[in-house]
Amino acid sequence: MSIRDRLRLSYGAMFVIPIVLSLIAAIFISKAYIHEIEKNYNIQISQRPLGDFMVEEPLLLEKVKGFSEGELGQLAEWNYLSNLDEELSQMNAGILIRRENQIFYKSDLIRDFDIEGKLPSFGDFQEEKHKKLMLEGNPYLLRQLDFLYDDGAAGSMFLVVDLSFVAKSSRSFIITLLIVILVIITLTNGILTLSVSHSILNPLKKLEDATKEIKEGNLDFEIDCHSRDEIGQLCHAFEDMRSKLKESIEIQLQYERNRNELMSNISHDLKTPVTAIKGYVEGIMDGVADSPEKQQRYIKTIHNKAKDMDRLIDELLLYSKLDIKKLPFHFEGVDILQFLQDIIEEYQFDLEEKNITLKLQHHEGDFKEMPLILADREKLKRVIGNIVDNAVKYMKKDIGKIDILLSNTPEEEASIQVEIQDNGQGIPKEHLPFIFDRFYRVDPSRNSATGGSGLGLAIAKRIIQEHGGRIWGESQLNRGTSIFFTLRKFTEDDRGEDYEENLNC
Template sequence: MSIKFRLRVSYMAMLILPIILSLMVVPIIASFYVKNIDKAYDIKYDGHPLQSTMFKGNPFKDLINKNSLILMGIEKSIEINPDILENTNYLSNLDNKLKLTHSGIVVRKNGNIAYSSDFISKTAIKESLPKFGYNYENEMTHNLMLNNLMFSKQHDFYFKDKSAGSIFIITDAGAMITIAKSFLFVYIIVVILIMMLINGILTYWVSKRIVTPLIALKNASTKIKEGNLDFEVKSSANDEIGELYKEFEDMRCRLKESVVLQLQYEDNRKELISNISHDLKTPVTAIKGYVEGIKDGVADTPEKMEKYINTIHKKTRDIDKMIDELFLFSKLDLNKLTFGFEEVDVKSYLSDIIDELKFDLEESNSEIFLIGEVEDKTAIVADREKLRRVIINIVQNSVKYMDKENGKIQIILKELGGSVQFEIKDNGRGISKAALPFIFDRFYRADPSRNSRTGGNGLGLAIAKSIIEGHDGQIWAQSTVGLGTSIFFIIKKYSIERSKLI
């Protein structure tokens, strides 16, 4: 259930549930106050045969019905003696009987008030009484009149002298109104309490599914701020909070990976510094030794002097090459190296590089060949100088780990749709399966020994990988221990569409 839907449900429930519960408590509260009215007006079953069917639990109706029973007795007395309503003793007895229901009587003769109970003002009520012969069929009461007086019943008759007469039963509704006001006040309080209860329950229900997860996320963010990433944030909710938890957990995992990677980079840089320090110290120490030999006069013949000078020159070239490689790597690492792409004829380009490498390979007793399984004039989109660096690094790596007396290095070209595949294959010692996945990693060296022949800082293949990826290509390796290694990489062919990007 989404938070949006949950909020809609809670809003609807806040409107509907209080109404339903308020309607449900009405009869419960009303029954209590009805009993109070019945008690106040002495409305109860006292054995009269009509009461069992007349009293239904409605205090207003029950009051009128009880007064009707009294009026029925009066009517019978009037039939026997119409002038009985002029008998003061009879009227006093009626008053005493009606007082139990907070009621009284009014006797009217020829439009004038002949008698009224003590609590009824003759002057005030005279104009409010219905006229003689008033038809109030289907009306249970006439109306609430002055000073909380309620007209209940009317009976018209003629005195013996033919004068028009009426008798009214009037009820003091003050107690009933007071009880009704108390009922209304209590009912309003109960409704407010119901609304507060429903609102509190629904607010807790909604907030529990929102606030509690947010507090958990806040605690998790505090842990991250303190540098603790070794925990897991989980949520089974299938809503916006659940999605937020997934995004937060993904962020935590990425942060942890970046921290681990950063620590790995830091370790690699420390190792690089250590390796470079070692690699630089070796030629620098040699140069220092040969220079001191010249100064001390050890090189006392032209042949020795030439040997010392050549050795110093070679060592300085090694240092210069090492510095160039570090400078190139730093630019690749910071993505600050720009590429100058152009159209390159593959076969012609590789032929020039092979001619350049043959002289250096003669010293290591190795040969290099080009096997071009591509059509003539096949062109690729490449940066000439940086692609040259890739090929030279791979070839030099092959020479470095060559363990055969007659080393052979082949550069094999194949067309793959819109790309050209380069394979640089040697017959050297090969690379173990355990080491093969890591040979393109920065600072990794398959041979941990640091002798003069296989030493290095482990940047050659890492640089090659960065350059190939800068060409939007791919690079990988295959190797068999004892038989040799093949380094593959793919470069896209030159086309009119790609020429627009150069």
């Protein structure tokens, strides 16, 4: 849930929950106060509103009224009135009997109050009406029942109910309810605010801790955030940034290690021919080469060492351009069969002098028709040349054989597989995974006479990767080595405006 939706829900809950809880609290609190009123007035009003008791239909008056209508004569008897007053006193009520304009009986409830002047006249009684009196600041409910004595005298009976407890209970009820509502609102808002802020502040605290870790250079941690809101998205983005930053630093450190290794290897590989050149030059200068034949041999050696240095520098420049992806590639559709035949024809003469045969093999059944491949001719020629040169250096056989086998890749139909197989001395199993690393040589002596610069297969790997293929090797000691690589077939999607021109070049 997003933070916006969470805040909307929280704001809505801040209104709805207090209202619902306040209504429930009001019901329970009102029941408690009604119970106290019932207990204080000794009546049952649970089944009717409190206003019915106070305003419309007082039960006390109904009781007195019904009784008095049947036995009006008893209203003149003092003992009867005393017993009735005692019964009414249990209900916080009392009576006042007036004969003509004289007070005949007055309950203890109102004995101390000057109430005579506030009483309505005879004949003013209406059953549906009542009168409220304030006596010394306390509310009283007054009901009047008019009647005639046996001698014809006008009489009035007044029922007086003390409402001070009801008023006090009402005020207490309102205050209690307001306090409960205030507590409910405070607790609800506090809990909801704490919950929402907790869901927002916790991830922010994790982000703060993460920034401190990054500031101190520590990237070996993980931001654990499971929320799916905007803060969670920020946490995931921050974690991605941390991960990529760590990866970038590791790559940078690896580049630094590679650079140091490269400098070490370059220094070693350049120092050897430079030392040799220096030695031969000093030999000429010191007169060690004291004959024209010897001087010619020294100069030829110096020339060969200079060529080795030049070749090494060229390969270093080529590898560095491949490594930083600054070497342009010009891809086109290439007839792979014709391309390989041209390369074999170019190498054939030099290899025959070394008693090595180079042949191309492919099974006609592998291809319905010989496919075109998407390749840079010059770069692909460099790959095959490096692999063949490497095979020649490690041949060490009286009769050498190098075969180039062309076939479909077993895994996918969109590529073809090229295998360059020789019958040389093979590569030990423990060295095989590293033969495509730069400056790696199986010969630990790093003898450039046989081992070369150590960049040939590394350059081949980079070029094949730029072609979108992969390269690997298999070998058996004393039986030979096979170098495999894959190339993508040329499709209609690769056809550009200059395709026909490139194909005919």
